[in-house]
Amino acid sequence: MTRVETPSGVPSFRLLLPQGWEELPATRESIAQLTALSSAVFKSQHRPDLDSEFTRMMELATRRMKQAGVFAIYLQTTVPEDDVLPLSMSASIVRGRLGGTLDREVSSLFRDRGAAFLSDNHQIVRWTADTVHDGEFTGTSSRVIDYLIPVPGAGRRTALQFTTTLVHPTGDDEASELVDQMAQLSDVIVSTFSWEGAPA
16 A cells, blocks of 8 residues: 655554445545545445435535645555445644644543543544534534644644544434444544654
């Protein structure tokens, strides 16, 4: 598997991915690949409405990708179509304002966003947001799971952020159960994170 180069000043890292998953550069081509895979899932579930809405959301995500500092995405690419999950992760870099630390932002995550540590080693901060969409996306909801990991040697001024986005129909109990399962998979993937060639 080709490794995506990390941004300047950020050490290489390792993330153990499930079989059939890939790490891809954050390009329009990669987003198009994700959109096509998710489209196959929604069509197999006879949900052309979700297919159309997810496609529009990914088009918006593509426009915002560079602004958000996203440099890599992770998705399932080589498994049978009926096993494809409409789940993807992205990796981006977060920096403190005006060269300062991220301490205030992290404190706010715990105080206002319900953040918690992913594991007992307190290396990864995790928080979630569930949104019921309206307007052109009425009838769909999304769960966004974020993970923040401080970059070693950066004095708490720079962090690596993984973001998982799960789109699902509003009020569908079966879909909600699948979202919970995919959220657990996301946690498992991020829990395998480790820096390469840098102190913990």
